Each structure stands twice: as structure tokens, then as C-alpha cells.
Amino acid sequence: xxxxxxxxxxxxxxxxxxxxxxxxxxxxxxxxxxxxxxxxxxxxxxxxxxxxxxxxxxxxxxxxxxxxxxxxxxxxxxxxxxxxxxxxxxxxxxxxxxxxxxxxxxxxxxxxxxxxxxxxxxxxxxxxxxxxxxxxxxxxxxxxxxxxxxxxxxxxxxxxxxxxxxxxxxxxxxxxxxxxxxxxxxxxxxxxxxxxxxxxxxxxxxxxxxxxxxxxxxxxxxxxxxxxxxxxxxxxxxxxxxxxxxxxxxxxxxxxxxxxxxxxxxxxxxxxxxxxxxxxxxxxxxxxxxxxxxxxxxxxxxxxxxxxxxxxxxxxxxxxxxxxxxxxxxxxxxxxxxxxxxxxxxxxxxxxxxxxxxxxxxxxxxxxxxxxxxxxxxxxxxxxxxxxxxxxxxxxxxxxxxxxxxxxxxxxxxxxxxxxxxxxxxxxxxxxxxxxxxxxxxxxxxxxxxxxxxxxxxxxxxxxxxxxxxxxxxxxxxxxxxxxxxxxxxxxxxxxxxxxxxxxxxxxxxxxxxxxxxxxxxxxxxxxxxxxxxxxxxxxxxxxxxxxxxxxxxxxxxxxx
Amino acid sequence: xxxxxxxxxxxxxxxxxxxxxxxxxxxxxxxxxxxxxxxxxxxxxxxxxxxxxxxxxxxxxxxxxxxxxxxxxxxxxxxxxxxxxxxxxxxxxxxxxxxxxxxxxxxxxxxxxxxxxxxxxxxxxxxxxxxxxxxxxxxxxxxxxxxxxxxxxxxxxxx
Numbered sequence: 001x002x003x004x005x006x007x008x009x010x011x012x013x014x015x016x017x018x019x020x021x022x023x024x025x026x027x028x029x030x031x032x033x034x035x036x037x038x039x040x041x042x043x044x045x046x047x048x049x050x051x052x053x054x055x056x057x058x059x060x061x062x063x064x065x066x067x068x069x070x071x072x073x074x075x076x077x078x079x080x081x082x083x084x085x086x087x088x089x090x091x092x093x094x095x096x097x098x099x100x101x102x103x104x105x106x107x108x109x110x111x112x113x114x115x116x117x118x119x120x121x122x123x124x125x126x127x128x129x130x131x132x133x134x135x136x137x138x139x140x141x142x143x144x145x146x147x148x149x150x151x152x153x154x155x156x157x158x159x160x161x162x163x164x165x166x167x168x169x170x171x172x173x174x175x176x177x178x179x180x181x182x183x184x185x186x187x188x189x190x191x192x193x194x195x196x197x198x199x200x201x202x203x204x205x206x207x208x209x210x211x212x213x214x215x216x217x218x219x220x221x222x223x224x225x226x227x228x229x230x231x232x233x234x235x236x237x238x239x240x241x242x243x244x245x246x247x248x249x250x251x252x253x254x255x256x257x258x259x260x261x262x263x264x265x266x267x268x269x270x271x272x273x274x275x276x277x278x279x280x281x282x283x284x285x286x287x288x289x290x291x292x293x294x295x296x297x298x299x300x301x302x303x304x305x306x307x308x309x310x311x312x313x314x315x316x317x318x319x320x321x322x323x324x325x326x327x328x329x330x331x332x333x334x335x336x337x338x339x340x341x342x343x344x345x346x347x348x349x350x351x352x353x354x355x356x357x358x359x360x361x362x363x364x365x366x367x368x369x370x371x372x373x374x375x376x377x378x379x380x381x382x383x384x385x386x387x388x389x390x391x392x393x394x395x396x397x398x399x400x401x402x403x404x405x406x407x408x409x410x411x412x413x414x415x416x417x418x419x420x421x422x423x424x425x426x427x428x429x430x431x432x433x434x435x436x437x438x439x440x441x442x443x444x445x446x447x448x449x450x451x452x453x454x455x456x457x458x459x460x461x462x463x464x465x466x467x468x469x470x471x472x473x474x475x476x477x478x479x480x481x482x483x484x485x486x487x488x489x490x491x492x493x494x495x496x497x498x499x500x501x502x503x504x505x506x507x508x509x510x511x512x513x514x515x516x517x518x519x520x521x522x523x524x525x526x527x528x529x530x531x532x533x534x535x536x537x538x539x540x541x542x543x544x545x546x547x548x549x550x551x552x553x554x555x556x557x558x559x560x561x
Numbered sequence: 562x563x564x565x566x567x568x569x570x571x572x573x574x575x576x577x578x579x580x581x582x583x584x585x586x587x588x589x590x591x592x593x594x595x596x597x598x599x600x601x602x603x604x605x606x607x608x609x610x611x612x613x614x615x616x617x618x619x620x621x622x623x624x625x626x627x628x629x630x631x632x633x634x635x636x637x638x639x640x641x642x643x644x645x646x647x648x649x650x651x652x653x654x655x656x657x658x659x660x661x662x663x664x665x666x667x668x669x670x671x672x673x674x675x676x677x678x679x680x681x682x683x684x685x686x687x688x689x690x691x692x693x694x695x696x697x698x699x700x701x702x703x704x705x706x707x708x709x710x711x712x713x714x715x716x717x718x719x720x
Binding site: 169 | 567571575582585596600603606607609610620640642646647651654662674679695706707709
């Protein structure tokens with residue numbers, strides 16, 4: 001079945017036109033990812049209008065190319081200038097830049113590129129094998145479970161968005177409110193149109209997204225006159241020759257680190273809303289803990305680069321797993337991808353892979369191939385990146401703003417979409433200035449419809465609200481939603497307050513009952529293991545006298561990738 | 562002297578917005594079909610948003626005026642570029658019907674670059690060139706390659 005689907009997808013994807021589009025996408029992603037201030041989300045959002053005229057497979061393959069390229073692009077500026085191109089490459093800079101300063105920039109780049117490639121390939125394999133399995137689990141979900149899953153996705157985004165959980169939650173609720181404006185999907189009744197006809201259809205997803213992310217980001221980038229007029233990078237990066245063989249030798253000696261980091265990346269990606277900005281730090285941290293020479297970290301050691309780059313590229317595969325199998329975006333970039341799929345009349349859900357296997361596997365295969373294209377186009381991207389860095393930010397901003405207007409107009413050929421871009425551009429800018437994270441709002445806009453439809457379905461089947469806590473999956477998601485809301489306080493007070501010692505045991509013990517309720521054999525076994533881990537943690541902490549230890553880890557925050 | 566926290570102002574604004582939207586939710590048409598009315602879900606969101614805004618207000622009041630961010634003195638200079646860009650974009654939108662996407666886009670990019678960058682004769686020439694080439698290229702791609710009919714404007718339609 002898997003082989004048949006892959007062969008079917010092969011015929012769809014492996015065409016000159018699609019490969020060229022993907023190569024172009026990867027190249028654009030690499031350059032965009034390398035420019036500090038340009039996020040992968042922005043690159044993917046700006047690519048979207050170009051895909052309107054393309055077929056579904058062509059459009060999505062191009063966007064996947066941009067996604068993969070963007071994840072790998074950040075390492076170039078991070079290694080050569082010490083400024084990470086995207087938050088996904090922050091940890092790469094810790095060792096990549098010192099290695100470059102020690103006179104081995106080619107080796108650092110090589111390790112980064114090959115680790116990205118291998119991490120990406122590993123996650124592509126997991127994507128192809130795990131997504132159908134997860135979709136099978138997803139088929140067990142009823143509307144109650146879906147509604148709780150959306151709640152969990154929103155709360156975890158808000159909780160990872162920074163210090164202020166309330167601001168994150170408000171942003172998420174605002175996103176849900178924006179999604180509710182216009183005709184509702186269930187009754188076909190106009191809402192909050194305030195007597196105008198233009199608002200009856202509501203806001204199109206793309207102009208809202210481009211406005212919130214791209215427009216506001218550009219305004220942020222040109223806020224300061226001096227910075228806006230300088231070339232993108234003052235620390236001029238020099239062209240270097242990538243040392244492929246030496247890099248491969250270094251990675252071969254780090255294969256356990258590579259696999260562990262890739263798995264961390266995939267797992268982080270599977271979690272709704274957690275993206276590459278988190279996985280690279282987590283993997284770096286784990287690599288340091290597991291290393292025989294942790295003191296070398298930060299001085300230019302290969303292990304650090306391998307961990308960060310393998311993890312951030314692997315995150316993409318993980319995020320696609322959740323999106324393809326459950327229809328829930330794994331991170332902000334996949335939220336955009338989900339919007340793109342909807343524009344192309346493709347609605348991912350647990351039954352999607354089974355119903356449209358060729359299309360689903362085409363997306364998987366495109367992700368797999370994009371990693372090869374990334375490897376092949378890295379040298380060209382490096383030269384292009386060096387040229388682009390000489391351009392001042394204000395020039396790019398002015399041109400991109402005009403492009404945004406043309407791009408969003410192309411969606412429905414209506415000027416109202418450009419007005420939407422304008423209003424949401426202002427809203428996004430104001431929110432940024434006030435310290436509100438935009439990621440929860442975007443997820444709110446994307447998931448609002450899904451949440452409402454499932455709530456309606458749930459209440460149509462039964463008006464018993466108790467089902468939200470008596471159905472195992474729903475209970476499971478609600479429990480982790482609650483823990484994700486407490487997570488910012490846990491992170492803040494960890495090692496300082498006694499109650500933080502009980503956070504992990506409580507999480508393990510709380511998740512066991514819903515897993516037991518699911519029945520079967522594997523899930524009760526997992527539940528038993530969770531109970532055992534929770535009990536062991538409690539006992540060991542009790543034996544140590546509930547002693548507090550300050551963690552050395554880097555704090556994990558969700559940033560716009 | 563600032564006696565009020567910036568967050569307090571935002572929280573009060575959010576609470577007022579909840580009130581406005583809650584009032585507007587009574588204008589939503591009630592249908593005899595459907596399991597839940599079209600007004601239920603928005604009211605649920607507004608309820609959550611109201612509670613969160615109230616918590617936000619409480620937090621900001623507790624924080625007190627001492628934490629106020631004071632940018633008032635340099636407000637215009639701090640947000641000058643953003644205000645000018647939004648103003649230019651608004652002008653671009655208002656004149657779109659007359660100038661069309663091509664001419665309006667070129668004018669917008671040229672003015673935006675000239676406002677944000679330096680205004681020496683050489684730089685103005687560079688800005689003009691960048692505006693014509695970039696918008697012209699995008700216009701050509703969308704019009705001829707992607708077959709999107711962009712607003713022509715009254716000036717170009719005469720020709």
C-alpha cells in the first residue's frame with residue numbers, strides 16, 4: 001500500500017516543471033531564511049499568491065520547497081555573521097559562528113547543511129510512515145475530541161509565546177473572533193457585518209495572514225531610520241567553499257546525536273504549534289547533556305551544529321505529520337500551509353490520507369525531494385545571499401509591500417482584500433508594539449472554523465457537556481491543555497518553588513487515566529508506564545527531600561519561525 | 562505625568578470592544594434550523610475574551626503606573642516610518658481605481674522608498690528605477706504568466 005502510493009505520487013511530483021518550481025522555492029526559502037528579520041512564515045506567505053495559478057501538487061510542492069529552504073537558510077547567516085537568519089537557527093550560531101571565526105567556516109557550513117539534509121530525510125521517512133498511523137488514530141476522534149484538540153493547540157501556542165500567557169490567550173481569542181466574522185459555515189448567517197455587504201463574506205485568510213505577519217514585520221523592520229538604511233548585514237559575509245567531505249566525517253562521528261536531535265525535532269513538530277524555534281534549542285541542550293565534552297559547547301564544536309540543524313529541519317516533517325493526519329497545524333508555517341491547502345480546495349483530516357492517497361503522498365514526497373534540492377542549491381543560495389545582504393532593508397520593504405498588495409488581490413480579484421491587508425497590517429503592527437504574540441492569533445483564525453463546526457456537531461449528537469470530560473481523547477487533550485497553561489509559570493519558577501517539583505509527576509499521573517479509558521493493549525501499557533514514571537519521580541523527589549536545583553537549560557519560547 | 566499604565570488602556574479598549582461585539586451579536590439572524598444558533602459561538606468567544614481582558618486589566622492595574630512605558634515625547638519620531646508607510650498605502654488604496662495597480666504601485670514604491678531612504682538626486686533616481694522595474698516585473702508576471710486581471714485604472718484604460 002505504502003509502496004503503491006509512493007509510486008503513484010512519484011509520477012505526480014517527479015516532473016520537470018514541478019522540480020524546477022521546487023528548486024526555485026528552495027532557493028527562495030534559503031535566501032529568505034538567511035536574511036535576519038525575514039522569517040520562514042513570511043517567505044511561505046509571500047509565495048502563496050504565486051501558487052494560485054498552479055495545480056494543487058505544483059503549488060504545494062513549491063511551498064514545501066520554500067519551507068525546507070527557509071529552515072536551512074538560517075544557518076548561513078548564523079555561521080558566517082553570528083546573526084541567526086531565523087529563530088530556528090539560534091542554537092546553530094552558538095557553535096557555528098565560533099567555528100567560522102576559528103578559520104573553518106566551510107566546515108561549519110558543511111556540517112550545518114548535511115545535518116539539515118539528514119534531519120530532513122529522517123523526518124520525511126517518519127512523515128511517510130507515521131502520518132497514516134496518526135490519521136488512523138485520528139479516525140477515532142469524535143467532534144468532542146476535535147474541539148478539545150483545538151483548545152489544546154491554542155493554549156499551547158499561547159503558553160509558548162512568551163512570558164505573558166494572558167496576552168497570548170487574548171491573541172488566540174481575537175483570532176477566533178476574526179474567524180467568526182462573516183457568514184458562518186453551519187447556518188449560513190452573516191455575523192458582525194455591522195450593516196455592510198463587504199463584511200458579509202468575512203475576511204479572506206490570506207490577506208489577514210499577510211497583513212498580520214508580513215506587513216507588520218516589514219513596518220517593524222523599517223521602524224528605525226538608521227537600521228532601515230543600512231545594508232541588511234553590516235558584518236559582511238565572505239564567500240566560502242563548503243567542506244563536504246570533512247563535514248560528512250564529522251557527522252559520521254555524531255550519528256547518535258544526529259538521530260536523537262532529529263527525533264526531538266520530529267516530536268516537537270508533531271506537537272501543535274511548537275516549531276523549529278523550540279526544537280533547535282531543545283536538541284542543543286540534550287546534545288550538551290549527553291556529550292562527553294560539554295565544556296566544548298559554545299566554542300565551535302561540531303556536536304552543537306549537528307544537534308541544532310538536524311532538529312530544526314526534522315521539525316518540518318513532524319509539523320506536516322500533524323497537519324496531514326489531523327488537519328491541525330503543527331506550527332505557524334504549517335498553519336499557512338493549511339490555509340494554502342484550503343485555497344486549493346484540499347481539506348486535510350484523518351480521512352484525507354485514505355481518501356486521497358496520491359495527493360497526500362505527493363506532499364510527503366515533495367518534502368523528501370525538497371531536502372535533496374536544498375543540498376543541491378545551497379552553493380547558489382550562498383552566492384545570492386551575499387548579494388542580497390548588500391541591499392538596504394527599506395528597499396526590500398517598499399518592494400515587498402507592493403508585492404503584498406498585488407498578491408492578495410490575485411486571490412479573489414477584489415480590492416476589499418487589499419483593504420483587509422491594510423487593516424490587519426496595522427493591527428499586527430500595533431499588537432507587536434504592545435507585546436502581543438501573533439502566532440496564537442493566526443492559529444485562532446485558522447482553527448476558529450474547525451472548533452465551531454466540531455462544537456456544533458458535538459451538541460447536535462448530544463447536549464451532554466459531560467462528554468467533553470468522559471470521552472478519553474477529549475479528556476486527554478483537556479488535561480494537556482491545562483498543563484500547557486501552567487507551563488509558563490513552571491518554566492519561570494522551576495528550581496525556585498517547591499510546587500514545580502510536582503509538575504512532571506502530576507502530568508504523568510494525570511495523563512494515565514484517559515489512556516486507560518481508551519482500552520486496547522498498547523495504550524493501557526503506556527498509561528501504566530506513565531503511572532510508574534510519575535510515581536518514581538514523586539518517590540525520588542521525596543527521598544531527596546524536595547530539594548530545589550536551578551536548571552541550566554535555555555528557556556524555551558515560541559518565536560515566529 | 563503618567564498615572565495610567567499602557568496595558569490598562571489596552572485592557573479597557575478590549576473590554577469595550579467585547580461590549581460592542583456582544584451588542585452586535587444580537588443583530589445576528591436567528592434560524593429555525595441548525596443545532597446551535599449562529600450567535601452562540603461568537604458569544605462564547607466574547608465571554609472568554611472578556612474574562613481574559615478583565616484578568617489583563619487586573620494585572621495591569623496591579624503593576625501600577627510605575628511600569629508605564631513613556632514614549633510620548635518621541636512618539637512621532639519613533640513611529641514616523643510606520644505612520645508614513647501606512648499613510649502611503651492608504652493613499653495607494655484610495656487612488657487605486659484611478660491610477661490602477663501598475664501606476665499606483667510604481668508611485669507607492671517610489672514614494673515609500675524616498676520617504677524611508679535618503680533623498681539625494683542619485684538615490685531618487687535609484688528609487689525610481691527600483692519602483693519601475695520591481696512593480697513592472699510583478700505586474701507582468703501576474704498579468705501575463707498567472708493571468709490575473711489587475712486593476713487597470715482610469716489613466717491606462719484611456720490608452
